[in-house]
Amino acid sequence: MTHGSLTDYTLPAAGAPSASNAHDDGAPRAVALIGSTGSIGTQGLDVIAQDPARFRAVALSGGANTGLLAEQAVRVGAEAVGSATATEDELRAAIADAAARLGVPAPRPALFTGPTAAERIAAWEGADTVLNGITGSIGLRPTLAALHAGHRLALANKESLIVGGALVKAAAAPGQLVPVDSEHSALAQALRGGTADEVRRLVLTASGGPFRGLDRAALAEVTPAQALAHPTWDMGRVVTTNSASLVNKALEVIEAHLLFDVPLERIDVVVHPQSVVHSMVEFTDGSTLAQASPPDMRLPIALGLAWPSRVPGAAAGCDWTRAATWTFEPLDEDAFPAVRAAKEAAAASPTHMAVFNAVNEEAVDAFHDGRIRFDAIVDTVRAVVGEYEPARVLGAAGHGHVAQDLTVEAVLAAEDWARTAARARW
Ligand SMILES: NC(=O)C1=CN([C@@H]2O[C@H](COP(=O)(O)OP(=O)(O)OC[C@H]3O[C@@H](n4cnc5c(N)ncnc54)[C@H](OP(=O)(O)O)[C@@H]3O)[C@@H](O)[C@H]2O)C=CC1
Ligand SMILES: CC(=O)[C@@H](O)[C@H](O)COP(=O)(O)O
Numbered sequence: 446m447t448h449g450s451l452t453d454y455t456l457p458a459a460g461a462p463s464a465s466n467a468h469d470d471g472a473p474r475a476v477a478l479i480g481s482t483g484s485i486g487t488q489g490l491d492v493i494a495q496d497p498a499r500f501r502a503v504a505l506s507g508g509a510n511t512g513l514l515a516e517q518a519v520r521v522g523a524e525a526v527g528s529a530t531a532t533e534d535e536l537r538a539a540i541a542d543a544a545a546r547l548g549v550p551a552p553r554p555a556l557f558t559g560p561t562a563a564e565r566i567a568a569w570e571g572a573d574t575v576l577n578g579i580t581g582s583i584g585l586r587p588t589l590a591a592l593h594a595g596h597r598l599a600l601a602n603k604e605s606l607i608v609g610g611a612l613v614k615a616a617a618a619p620g621q622l623v624p625v626d627s628e629h630s631a632l633a634q635a636l637r638g639g640t641a642d643e644v645r646r647l648v649l650t651a652s653g654g655p656f657r658g659l660d661r662a663a664l665a666e667v668t669p670a671q672a673l674a675h676p677t678w679d680m681g682r683v684v685t686t687n688s689a690s691l692v693n694k695a696l697e698v699i700e701a702h703l704l705f706d707v708p709l710e711r712i713d714v715v716v717h718p719q720s721v722v723h724s725m726v727e728f729t730d731g732s733t734l735a736q737a738s739p740p741d742m743r744l745p746i747a748l749g750l751a752w753p754s755r756v757p758g759a760a761a762g763c764d765w766t767r768a769a770t771w772t773f774e775p776l777d778e779d780a781f782p783a784v785r786a787a788k789e790a791a792a793a794s795p796t797h798m799a800v801f802n803a804v805n806e807e808a809v810d811a812f813h814d815g816r817i818r819f820d821a822i823v824d825t826v827r828a829v830v831g832e833y834e835p836a837r838v839l840g841a842a843g844h845g846h847v848a849q850d851l852t853v854e855a856v857l858a859a860e861d862w863a864r865t866a867a868r869a870r871w
């Protein structure tokens with residue numbers, strides 16, 4: 446079934462009643478966490494632990510950090526655990542070790558290992574809600590698995606929506622997918638109760654990253670350590686690097702377009718170094734609604750898990766007793782051309798953003814490995830996207846030329862081509 450709109454915050458036509466996506470029966474939401482060992486995952490577990498009447502963690506999936514995954518599984522008494530890297534024996538042994546360390550009996554969760562582990566956890570039948578906090582487009586299958594299982598999807602893994610595009614939208618029933626990304630959570634909040642014809646534009650805020658104010662020549666000299674020193678957020682390596690290159694904002698513009706069905710030309714970016722205003726909606730009468738809170742992902746995570754309810758005490762609010770300054774400045778698109786490049790790519794074909802994202806993932810690794818300079822990240826993305834010809838790569842009849850016909854196979858084929866083309870450059 447194809448839905449034009451993903452969520453109940455996607456705007457109804459003027460005069461139409463707003464749909465409700467509440468499915469509360471008073472029982473705590475049973476949450477599966479994909480990427481439980483990462484920044485989003487560990488904060489998700491904090492949110493869940495703080496409100497046991499509302500949430501319980503039932504299934505966890507991680508990557509290389511088997512020790513932390515096992516400890517989390519013991520602490521929450523997980524029903525199911527998935528690991529991309531450990532064998533079943535290694536995972537069981539790690540859980541036994543963690544239980545012994547914590548002085549509790551070892552639980553006996555269902556175990557899933559290997560490349561399909563994350564999607565098995567996303568589809569776990571004991572869950573009703575999935576927090577997808579994995580990094581990268583590898584999150585596509587878990588996103589689709591959660592949606593196909595009928596679970597609520599609190600989506601931090603923006604890459605899966607961006608590369609999956611119409612495929613993910615078609616899999617999502619209205620209200621099933623709730624954004625966790627701070628900007629999109631802000632937009633969802635500002636859009637609640639409105640109608641589509643009232644919206645003039647969406648304005649995404651960007652911190653500007655650690656290199657705000659630098660020109661292209663200076664960007665050629667920056668180091669990985671500098672790129673990881675985000676001024677306002679403490680996040681994983683890839684998203685932090687993407688914030689520094691403004692690729693994160695480029696991906697987020699496409700994410701907003703897909704979530705809210707607002708045309709790309711009516712989505713803007715403004716630099717707001719304090720990261721307190723998380724995004725804004727400008728309405729046709731000149732009014733702008735902004736969502737503001739100190740930078741703390743526990744707020745959008747809690748709202749994503751409990752949507753449409755707010756979770757009291759999820760995070761601290763703004764302190765209005767102290768003087769504060771919020772500033773806004775235009776994005777320097779000469780130094781940081783990623784946003785413009787993503788808008789062009791997204792408009793070109795349904796698989797161009799899969800190419801854009803895959804090249805970026807490869808380039809971020811190459812930068813941190815010392816193989817390329819920082820400015821080469823976006824330069825390579827633009828160059829490879831410029832070479833991409835869907836008909837040649839996917840075949841003239843390849844599914845992926847028309848959004849409605851997009852398949853996982855077409856996305857993966859475009860990604861494979863892009864990763865090979867990127868790696869050939871260094
Ligand atoms: N952190 C934040 O504040 C925000 C993050 N996001 C988005 O959320 C997502 C997660 O970001 P973040 O939490 O910062 O990233 P992290 O790098 O901190 O965490 C990534 C998680 O994914 C797991 N993982 C990585 N690769 C694989 C793999 N191949 N198979 C299975 N698991 C894997 C990691 O496991 P392990 O560590 O065990 O290897 C870890 O649990 C990204 O899409 C990001 O853009 C969006 C807004 C804010
Ligand atoms: C917290 C969050 O949502 C990140 O995606 C954040 O947006 C990164 O900050 P900037 O990309 O604005 O630097």
Ligand SMILES: [Mn+2]
Nearest residue numbers: 626627628697
């Ligand atoms: Mn964000």
